[in-house]
Amino acid sequence: MDANWMKLEFPSESVNVQFARTTVAIFASQLDFTLEEIEEIKVAVSEAVSNSVIHGYSASHGNVIMKVKYTPTQFTVSVEDFGRGISDIVQAQESGYTTIPEERMGIGLYFIQEYMDEVSLHSEVGKGTKIVMVKTVKPIQG
């Protein structure tokens, strides 16, 4: 198949972090990704969904929408929440920056940047956050 997509919506429960990354990994296995690349996608999805659960909705609850699609050249995952939003997007993406320093390292967004090829973060305070992560599909060798 040249192109495909799927969409998933689930409540911001911590058990759904594993569900989300595993589901994306299975979907990604329709392409010829290496096991290492699949692991990288899993980490990125885990970080993005965790952020929606922890920061987006913090004490409250809401839904997370995840859209996944691929073309012959790109595998794209977007994770969207309708929670608190981020006031300073540049600062949020600095490695080591976190608003919960007592228990977090502030490295989730950094991992996403390291493991995916293109990342864009969109957010509005009080409205929500959407992160779009792209992994390049490499042509089959030989």
Add this chain to the structure above:
Amino acid sequence: MYCSEIVGQALVITLEGEFDLHTAPPFKEHIDTQLHGKPEIINLIFIMSKLTFIDSSGLGVILGRYRIIQERGGQLIFAAPSPQVKRILELSGMQKISKFSNSAREALELI
């Protein structure tokens, strides 16, 4: 999943499966309970051969526990991580404050 045993001045924790936002909190409780009231434990050894996945939530718990043993002058050792786990540990900057070993026995020899 995890289990732990005290060997001399070290708490040896064997990790199994996946550590993320959902599974990290009970793991944190477990280690804190072990460390609480036992100031003689100064080293933490994580046996990682059966750890299949970890992300920033799991790493945050490990760093937080490291801060406790750091105050006690102890060391942090990661034994037998898979290549993927080793890579994320390195990316997190944690290799600067820890040592890697190939096995549990080698880890005990390092301290």
